[in-house]
Amino acid sequence: MNKPLKNESLQTEITNISRRNLLKGFALTGLVLAVGMPFTGFAEDEEAPKYGRDAMPHGWVDNPLVFVAIAEDGSVTIVSHRSEMGQGVRTSLPMAVADELEADWDKVKVVQAPGDEERYGNQDTDGSRSVRHFFMPMRNVGAAARMMLEAAAAAHWGVAVEEVFAENHQIKHRSSGKVLGYGELAKAAAALDVPQRENLRLKTPDQFRYIGKQSTKLIDGEDIVTGKAVYGIDVQVDGMLHAVIARPPVYGGKVKSFDDSEALKVPGVIKVVTLKGSPPPAVFNPLGGVAVIAENTWAAMQGREKLKIEWDHGENASYNTEEYRQQMIEDASTAGGKVLRSTGDVTKAMETADKTFKADYYIPHLSQAPMEPPVATARIQDGKCEVWAPTQAPQASRDTVAKWLEMSPEDVTVHVTLLGGGFGRKSKPDYLVEAALLSKAIDGRPVQVTWSREDDIHNGYLHTVSIEHLEAAVNTDGKTTAWLHRTVAPSISSTFDASSVHQMPIELGMGVMNIPFAIENIQIENPEAKAHTRIGWFRSVANIPRAFAIQSFIAEMAHEVGQEHKAFLLDLIGPARKIDPIDLNDEWNYGESPEKYPLDTGRLRRVVETVCEKANWGRDLPAGRGLGLATHYSFVSYTAAIVEVEVSEDGELTIPRMDIAVDCGPQVNPERIRSQMEGACIMGVSLATVGEISFKDGAVEQDNFDTYQVTRMNGAPREIHVHLLPADDFNTPLGGIGEPGLPPIAPALCNAIFAATGKRIRNLPIRYQLES
């Protein structure tokens, strides 16, 4: 057993932070609820540190009676307790159940669980961990259900259970050839005892029917392309009204006065309601403002335009992006911030080195901008509240709504719809609370709150803004002897504790502390940075700026010392070895056991070598074209990308090809892994080329997709090649997939631009920087 991660100090540090949404991933003790069934899975030793799924609030459940129902017509219904936002979880986890169950995928239906972690286990759909944490429990579910069907058949035939086996929705008797369908056995099987976990007979990988195969069709594919799929915005409840809200433009602002007389004259407008806000920290609280309730969304929007509101902007009205950026650069240039790690003597190594480098890398705020903006529908009836919403955090939604309505969580039901994208925005249930409060304000009548795109852009939980200051020393033999990293960025923790000015372990474990380099002298510092807006998590979170800075810097260093980039990078990574995250002062390790999940530089080297081979790294290209390489470790998976760019004489950027290699351990649904990598490539291009949220006098300057641009088809890479490095077996621990594809894209792109043009991009987005 490895020495445990320092969870006690972590717990102290974040006492004031909402546990459910920031502590997930930490090894907690005493917060996990055992429900007294044989199938809730927690380690027996209460004192032992918990990791992975054991450490999540409400842990995990693998009771087949909770997750599977078989009807007498043979149709199998599997519960998806994680939220579907495009990552394919409603296909991938039910697929694991169906495989062990030997179910025919065409007879499988998937139903979505409401928020109820005591029943289903943890439901927070973020951190790239749905399959990582629930693959095994879902296999157990399928295997247990299959064994119950086998036992029922054996009893029916009066034979030993060893004589029967399951195959494609039937139980067969080996010697007689007798067959019973799942539908015929369902009732008898359901009456049997659930087998104990230690007695489950799981399949061997060679027996898998769906797991690891390319062919399983998306469970919602047909509904999506025919317009039948139901997202949050598609919920219709009898008697439902529609609302939009004018929210304070500045974080912490509030309504000073308002005049709704013109708004109330708009046809269809029914009522104007003020919503109380709450002072920072934002947590998951609604921002307050003035709501217009109407017969339809359009009337509500028209009414809102007629509101005359005077705002008290509060102290964050001083927030201006350019000033803030300059301040961060200044802070990053000065020693003396909080020292997070100090190995060797960086100062001395810098003084004695042949060559030293330094650079600052900037990434602005970003908005997740899911295509379906935040939206929620609520109704209050007989002292109970029902909410329908696209949420990544069903149980946190339930608890937060209950708190605001002063109800017990048992009296709040959160129905989870499909999410029209999430990317972290829909982990925060502020919009569900708004719907609940508005329903309360109109005597419990159902009301749907829709955020316009402008609302989404103006009032988000943004990706932070950051300066990554890097310094390094290299000797003439090309050996890097010192590494200094000052990371400056408002922390997500500020959203939960307004006084917070330092990065927390979760953020530091995203490519600051856990760098895989073989360097003798390392110093890592974190100067203060105060937040002036709601900081949230955005797909791959703090890995975005860290990978951009570090992977760009390494390419710059290689160029300056006249070394080939790939060779220089591999030399810096050093020989294949397994690094204990504790040795890196990484207290988080994505919530996983340091023993099971060391930082494996052999795997990192392998993705770099694979992508270079597949993309034919080093090949000759015509003038104006270039290749760029980057790698990154995140969410316990390993990725490397190569981008090919073409930059015209007038600075127009096109991307003929991208290659990305990923090692996430065993691959449960390779087809969805590919789609996640493809999507990450596009999102990476998007944030690198055009993504920017900026502030003037405390308010966001962008409004909609005209000013907050995202990549469109004509700006997307023409080809994307995904290279999967599957693990040898299904015993290797699983890595994440939803997020790890994103971090290497921006640096690989900027490295390619440098190769093509000699122009180095250190400030994102690229936008017009290639034009001069």
Added chain:
Amino acid sequence: MKLSINGESHEVNLPEEMPILWTLRDVLGMTGTKFGCGKALCGACTVMLDGQPIRSCSTPISAAKGKQITTIEAVSEDKIGRAIQQAWVELGVPQCGYCQPGQVVSATALLRDNANPTDTDIDNAMSGNICRCGTYNRIRDAIKLAATNSGGKQ
């Protein structure tokens, strides 16, 4: 006012400047057509008006007088539309899927007009439809597959 949607006539009593999108969604309960931006910037709300793709969030119902509105709900009745949907499913195009009704309508309108679109044709027809999940490459492949399956020469 009379609206003709997917071959059916609907009598509505609404302001003439009300967008087709909200009429479909909030008044008629047809939710396949999505709201994404409200400013004709993202294409999630794309429907066909007399066969031409339009952004229903920014087109008032008055513009539909005497014309046929076709929404995602009726795309499968069109041979090319169905080929597009089948290609989308076959290649696993959707991720979250929210923008896909708009993408499918835009792609259907493209293929009805041009049986063998080039990459540039596809760029021009589809760049008004944002997909935040990043399914563009599969959309391109699916349009080409549907073109082949519909008898185009790709």
